[in-house]
Amino acid sequence: MRHIAATASLLFVAGLLGACGKPWPPPGTPLYQNGWAAGCDSGYTEAGRDGYSRNYRKGAEYGTESDYKQGWDEGYTYCYERERRTPWMMGGDRPG
Numbered sequence: 665m666r667h668i669a670a671t672a673s674l675l676f677v678a679g680l681l682g683a684c685g686k687p688w689p690p691p692g693t694p695l696y697q698n699g700w701a702a703g704c705d706s707g708y709t710e711a712g713r714d715g716y717s718r719n720y721r722k723g724a725e726y727g728t729e730s731d732y733k734q735g736w737d738e739g740y741t742y743c744y745e746r747e748r749r750t751p752w753m754m755g756g757d758r759p760g
Contacts, residue, residue, distance in 0.1 A: 687742070692735060695725060699735030706736075707744030713751070 689700035705719040725732035 687746075689735065689739060693731045695729050695731040696735035698723070699725065699729075699732035699737075700739035701735075703736035703739030703741075704743035707740040707742065708747055710740075711744045711747035711751075713747045 687704070689697040689704070692700070702721050702723055705716060706721060708716040709718070709720040722736060723732060726736055727733075
């Protein structure tokens with residue numbers, strides 16, 4: 665029983681940490697993950713998220729590396745839509 669309580673507590677804390685900040689890119693190549701991170705920042709910027717007014721970026725790899733382009737496009741869409749559905753303001757009471 666003690667083991668179950670410890671596991672539940674650990675999962676709860678992991679869930680809280682996962683709910684804060686920018687979502688981590690899904691598994692993929694390093695180029696995909698770099699593209700996803702840049703696309704996510706850009707999506708938040710385009711959606712008007714506080715603190716992201718100068719974070720629109722698209723690396724040179726976008727035009728030459730399919731993994732980067734796919735990651736960028738998916739990261740952008742995910743974070744843009746996430747911010748448009750549930751806006752978060754710095755200093756607010758809801759984590760990003």
